[in-house]
Amino acid sequence: MKNNLEAYVKSIYELGKETKSLSLFIGYAKSLDNLFKTDQDFLDFLSDPNIKIEKKENFLNSIFQSKKSLFFKNWLLILIEKRLIRRLDLMLLRFINLYNKENEILEGVIWTTHKLSQKEISEIKKSFEKKFKKNVFLINKIDLSLLSGIRVEIESNIWENSMKSNLDLMLDKLLNT
Numbered sequence: 001m002k003n004n005l006e007a008y009v010k011s012i013y014e015l016g017k018e019t020k021s022l023s024l025f026i027g028y029a030k031s032l033d034n035l036f037k038t039d040q041d042f043l044d045f046l047s048d049p050n051i052k053i054e055k056k057e058n059f060l061n062s063i064f065q066s067k068k069s070l071f072f073k074n075w076l077l078i079l080i081e082k083r084l085i086r087r088l089d090l091m092l093l094r095f096i097n098l099y100n101k102e103n104e105i106l107e108g109v110i111w112t113t114h115k116l117s118q119k120e121i122s123e124i125k126k127s128f129e130k131k132f133k134k135n136v137f138l139i140n141k142i143d144l145s146l147l148s149g150i151r152v153e154i155e156s157n158i159w160e161n162s163m164k165s166n167l168d169l170m171l172d173k174l175l176n177t
Contacts, residue, residue: 004084005084005087005090005091005094006094008075008078008079008084008091009091009094009095009098010098011075012025012071012072012075012095013025013095013098013099015071015075016071016072019068019071021068021071021072022099024068024069024072025071025072025095026095026096026099028064028069028072029092029095029096029099030092030096032088032092033089033092033093033096036088036089036092043085043086043088043089045059046076046080046085046088047080047083047085047086049083053077053080053081056077056080057077060073060076060077061073076088079091103135104134104135105134105135105136105137106128106132106134106135106136106137106154106155107136107137107138107154107155108128108136108137108138108139108152108153108154108155109138109139109140109141109152109153110124110138110139110140110141110150110151110152111141111142111143111146111150111151111152111153112140112141112142112143112146112149112150112151113142113143113144113146113147113148113149114142115140115142116140121138121140124138124150124152125137125138128152128154132154136154138152138154149161
């Protein structure tokens with residue numbers, strides 16, 4: 001099954017490259033990925049076998065209206081017909097990872113107790129781009145448990161300088177002495 005999903009991912013990826021629509025497709029993939037994380041009803045609708053394919057197609061036609069989006073929409077319809085749409089989240093993640101790897105992009109999260117300005121995010125981004133020698137895309141998310149400071153997660157790496165981590169370190173030293 002995994003190889004089957006991989007074949008579908010590679011097919012839309014290669015089609016995006018051939019038609020010079022890859023940046024458009026990556027935008028669709030990220031938007032759908034976000035939508036699935038926030039609206040389970042959307043995925044339920046697309047995967048419900050009791051809803052006719054024509055209704056799903058009409059719905060997708062209302063979303064994907066440009067000529068360049070036709071390939072991506074048809075790819076989604078194939079996944080619906082093959083009853084693979086429930087696995088779309090995995091396929092989108094693989095698609096995004098494939099794009100990022102090929103374009104040397106790292107994605108990450110900056111966790112803070114307050115919203116950072118674009119300038120602050122840009123400065124952090126530049127320092128990590130220099131460190132990794134790759135393009136870095138960062139989003140800012142709020143985590144009040146940090147108390148103060150910052151935690152940056154890129155891929156499986158974590159850099160933390162927060163009040164919480166400092167307190168945890170002090171507690172650990174106290175307990176181990």
